[in-house]
Amino acid sequence: MTTDVFVEHRSALTGVAYRVLGTASDAEDVVQEAWLRWSKVDHATVDDPRAYLVTVVSRIAVDRLRSARARRESYVGEWLPEPVSTAPDGSERAEMADSVEFALLVVLETLSPLERAVFVLREAFQFPYAEIARIIGREEAATRQLARRARDHVEERRPRFEADRAARRRITERFLAACLEGDLEGITGLLAEDATLVGDGGGRAKAPLRTLHGMAKVGRFLASITNESNTRRFLDSLGLDSLDGMWAGITEINGGPAAVIAAGGQVLTVVVLEVVDDRVQDVYMIANPEKMSRVRLPLSS
Known part of the structure; x- marks a missing residue:
């Protein structure tokens, strides 16, 4: 009982x-x-x-x-x-x-x-x-x-005119694709003028130590993280040799769509977007490996 x-x-x-x-x-x-x-x-x-x-x-x-x-x-x-x-x-x-x-x-x-x-x-x-x-x-x-x-x-x-779930997923998919391609124009085209990016690496993964403000700064950072040298440093920070078995896609986090990047079955980064008026207002990027224990990849990944 x-x-x-x-x-x-x-x-x-x-x-x-x-x-x-x-x-x-x-x-x-x-x-x-x-x-x-x-x-x-x-x-x-x-x-x-x-x-x-x-x-x-x-x-x-x-x-x-x-x-x-x-x-x-x-x-x-x-x-x-x-x-x-x-x-x-x-x-x-x-x-x-x-x-x-x-x-x-x-x-x-x-x-x-x-x-x-x-x-x-x-x-x-x-x-x-x-x-x-x-x-x-x-x-x-x-x-x-x-x-x-x-x-x-x-x-x-809290923003007064948040996008609905379907719009958030659509924009998150476009955002992830642009980031993976290092497409600065594609990324900035989705950002609000006063967009911010908050990263959490906990000192164990690559992420900005302070909040980035403005479309230009946020866009440049996101476009840069997929270049070869930055990717190498990111992998080194996690103790990984390569991105073999890399998976990137959209899954549901905290009841809404989020971009997730994983390699070898290990979740590397979760990105949650706050979308207002069809523009990305806030980017929350969690990369601290200690915070990934409750993130599950889709069974088909």
């Missing part, structure tokens, strides 16, 4: 932890810690197992996020959330069915840990304010204030 109850709620618990933390590996650790606590508690004293488990997961995740923020100060380059496959043939589909879009996770990084937890519980899981207040240990009025501040912050930073 103890195990059955936990398994019943595990997907929702993972969704809460992942949204709060932005890393699937840390979310798994949080859920595992919640399981250990659940296995030791006197279940006769728990009136609502779901509420109890969400409370435990939320509090652990908030504490972990606070310590993670301190560690990220020494992170090499920019830090981006950990991408998660949500393709129908991915093993994470059921567990991460309620995963959020990658661009929203990036925005959530700008919230305080408490604001982020409140936003997730309210906007993603529709928890009542009174219950959220109990979970985070605040008065309901203060919780409503946190929720309003977080919501306003997110709305200010």
Whole structure:
């Protein structure tokens, strides 16, 4: 019975932890810690197992996020959330069915840990304010204030006219093809004038250490990464000898299309685009190999 109850709620618990933390590996650790606590508690004293488990997961995740923020100060380059496959043939589909879009996770990084937890519980899981207040240990009025501040912050930073899924996939396919060919004109033709590129190599793979701003800078960088010398340095940074068995294509990451490049069955890079008015506004390039464990290639690759 103890195990059955936990398994019943595990997907929702993972969704809460992942949204709060932005890393699937840390979310798994949080859920595992919640399981250990659940296995030791006197279940006769728990009136609502779901509420109890969400409370435990939320509090652990908030504490972990606070310590993670301190560690990220020494992170090499920019830090981006950990991408998660949500393709129908991915093993994470059921567990991460309620995963959020990658661009929203990036925005959530700008919230305080408490604001982020409140936003997730309210906007993603529709928890009542009174219950959220109990979970985070605040008065309901203060919780409503946190929720309003977080919501306003997110709305200010999200584009108002995002492209639909079909348009995003079409543009992502064209973008990937242009990048693979080193086609500067083709790349810049897809970028917004004020486009940005945020790369996350974690000091272990080639990626810009700082955000690139503007069509020209972003286009030149993307067109350059496929030239021979840069490709060689990129492979060396990952300990690979060649691009034998290279695969590049579009798959579903965090509920939306993303470009993925792999070699020898190893995912090298994930690129997620934020598309507004049929132009690429933001490019998120994740190349840190430590963040690829939850990215699955299509079975036919």
